[in-house]
Each structure stands twice: as C-alpha cells, then as structure tokens.
Amino acid sequence: MRRRLMWRFGVFFLVFILALAVLLAFLIDIISSLFGGHPSGALSAFLALLVLVVVVGGVRHLLRGTAAPVGDLVEAAGRVEAGEIGTQVEVRGPSEVRSLARAFNAMSARLEETDASRRRLLADVSHELRTPLTVMQGTLEGILDGLYPADEAHLVPVLEETRVLARLIDDLRTLSLSEAGVLRLHREPTDLAQLVQEVTAGHRAAADDAGVAIGVQTPADLRPIEVDPSRIRQVIGNLVANALRFSPAGGRVSVDAGQDADETWVSVRDTGPGIDPESLEHVFDRFYRSPGSPGTGLGLPIARNLVRAHGGQISINSSPGVGTEVRFTLPDAAAEPDQGR
Numbered sequence: 001m002r003r004r005l006m007w008r009f010g011v012f013f014l015v016f017i018l019a020l021a022v023l024l025a026f027l028i029d030i031i032s033s034l035f036g037g038h039p040s041g042a043l044s045a046f047l048a049l050l051v052l053v054v055v056v057g058g059v060r061h062l063l064r065g066t067a068a069p070v071g072d073l074v075e076a077a078g079r080v081e082a083g084e085i086g087t088q089v090e091v092r093g094p095s096e097v098r099s100l101a102r103a104f105n106a107m108s109a110r111l112e113e114t115d116a117s118r119r120r121l122l123a124d125v126s127h128e129l130r131t132p133l134t135v136m137q138g139t140l141e142g143i144l145d146g147l148y149p150a151d152e153a154h155l156v157p158v159l160e161e162t163r164v165l166a167r168l169i170d171d172l173r174t175l176s177l178s179e180a181g182v183l184r185l186h187r188e189p190t191d192l193a194q195l196v197q198e199v200t201a202g203h204r205a206a207a208d209d210a211g212v213a214i215g216v217q218t219p220a221d222l223r224p225i226e227v228d229p230s231r232i233r234q235v236i237g238n239l240v241a242n243a244l245r246f247s248p249a250g251g252r253v254s255v256d257a258g259q260d261a262d263e264t265w266v267s268v269r270d271t272g273p274g275i276d277p278e279s280l281e282h283v284f285d286r287f288y289r290s291p292g293s294p295g296t297g298l299g300l301p302i303a304r305n306l307v308r309a310h311g312g313q314i315s316i317n318s319s320p321g322v323g324t325e326v327r328f329t330l331p332d333a334a335a336e337p338d339q340g341r
Contacts, residue, residue, distance in 0.1 A: 069093030073104055086112030124287035124297075128168055132161035171298040174234075175286065178305035185228040185309060192264055192330075193218035195229060196257050199236045203244060211249035214240075218257040225264050225332055231306045232330070238299040239268040239326050246272035246324070262332050263312075269325040275318040283316060303328070 072089045079087045087108055091101045136158050142148040143155075177183040200216050207214045236255070243253040251271040258265055275283065282288045284304050287297040300316075307314045307328045318324035 066093055066097060069097045069101060073097075073101060076104065076108070080108060080111070085115050120286075125172065128287065129165070132164045132168075136161045168298075171302060175298060175302050175305060178302070178309055183305075183309050185231060187226045187228055189224040190227050190229045190232070191222070191224055192227075192232070192257055192266070193220070193222045195233060196236060196255055196266065199233055199240060200255050202237070203240050207244055207253065210244060210247070211251075212244055212247045213252045214244075215252060215254045216256075217254070219259070222257065222259055222264070223332065225330060227310055227330060231309070235303045235306050235328065236266060236268070238303045239266075242299055242326075243268050243270035243272070243324070246270060248272065259332075263329045264332060265327060265329045267325060267327040269323060271323045274320040274322050274324055275316075276320055280316065280318055300326075 069090075069092050076087045076089045085108065088105045089101050091098050091105070093101070139148065139154055139158050143150050148154045174183070196218050197216060200214055204214055240253065240255060247253055247270045253271075254267075254269045256267045256269075279288075284300050285297075286301050303326075304314050307330070310330050312328055312330040314326065314328035316324065316326045
C-alpha cells in the first residue's frame, strides 16, 4: 500500500510538471504578444526553465515532506488491520501530518490498552468462576455417586455457591455498563442521611457477629440531593462491607456524611490493619485483592464507577496499622458523568 501511494505521488508529480511547462509556454507567449515583441527562443527557454526549476523544487520538497510520512501512516494502518495492535509511527512532516500521526499513535495505544484489559478481564472472570463451579460440581457428583447424602448439610453449600455466582454476574454487569458509559441512573430527590442509616442498619447484624462496632454520624439538616438511591445504596453497602471485612474483633467502623457548599460527602473509616502503599495504588483495579482478602476485588471498582457516573469523586487513604478511610463526594446538582477510567 505504501509503494502504491508513492507511485501515485510520482505520477501526480510528472503530470504536474508537464502541465506547468505548458502553462509557462502559454504565459510567455501571452506576455510577448502584449508587449508587441517576440523574445528570442533562448530567452523564452531560459525564463521557462528558471520558473520551472523554482516551482518544481518547491513542489518536490513539499511532496517529499508529505508523501513519506503519509506512506508511513498507510503502512502502519495496514499493520494494525493485520493484528499488530499498538503500532506506532514517527511523528514528522508538515504540522497537519504530524497532528495526524500523533492522533494515530494515541488511537493505536488505546487499542492496545483496551485489548490487554479485555484479555485480563477474561482471565480474571474465568478464574473467579472456576472456584464456585468446582465446588458445585464436586458436591453434586458426590451426591449422584452416593458418596454424600442429598441432605441440607451438602445442598446448602451448593446453594451458597450459586448465590456467589449470581452476585459475581450482577457485579460484572454493573461494572461493564458503568465503564461503557451506558449505565442508566434513575435520579430522584434523596435523603442521604436516611439512606446511610438504612444501609448501616442492614450491616449491623454482621458487625455484631464479628464483634465490630458501627458508628453513624449524619447531620439532621442534610439537603436532599438528586441521585439514584439504589446505586448510592450499593456504593455505601460495598464500602461498609469492605470495612467490616478488614476490621478485627473489637474494632470500629465509622460512617459519616456531611455537606459543603456545593457537594455532599460520605466517609467510611475502619480500624483495620490498613493497606500498604504498593497495594493502595491498585485497590480500584478490577479483581485486585490484597493478600488474605476474601472478596472478589470488584467492590471498590464498582463503587468508583457508580460515583463517577453521578459526577462525583472517590478517594482512599490508608496507613498500615492505622486503618483505612474511603470518602466519596456527590455534586448537589446533577452533573455530567465522568465515565473515564
């Protein structure tokens, strides 16, 4: 493709030279007739040759500076089409061609990143699905072979694994919709203080079983905000569940909410072991789990994407041995969602 493009530029160049030569001869003839004279053939040839050399030199320089970079882009596009995702080209040539090359390089890099992310997602999903399916398959085969009785003790674990699969599928669907920017939000005026109280009450039994205290502090005069209450409930629930999971017996989880001039914030703190700096950089990555974590690694990525879909921001602060705080903010007015990663 690159060779064909260069041939086309060459043919265009030759045709242009011939047309220019004819035009110069025509102009010289017109000029001589206007002045009533007939310049000598040598003078006419010299003038024509001089103009032709100047114009041809300029055109040749322009074509050389444009044809080669464009040829590189054509060749690189063909390589991407053939599957060499991530191909880059040298940024050179006129400013317009350089801009095109930079845009191509950015596009190719994003394609490579997206492909790598897709491959990682498939590998992670396969890994997460394998464990519950293995448990279910082993138990059911044991029952069918007569090794286990079909009683509650052996069927309840199978039921629990189906619930794990259902939660995983729901989480993956929510995550994929939010990352694609097509998650539908059903906004309505919401009393965030009441929402925080309800979510926390739903986790109080699990906290009591784990020996962890839960404290809630919300001002009575919080302004209602336009959010999707089910999605924000999911965000707070994920954060509280994470905090309980990592809080030792005798620890405490604090859920606070408040408002500033133009935004509402929610903070969830725990007194767990904290997160080391290296792991802290990856806590919002899909399926990332710190050592010893029993979760799926989807809670925080989902929380981040749901908060961003509302136009808000989420952050995490943690120190080993001190505990962890996750805080997110929501604009009082409906804002343009930030679906970027």
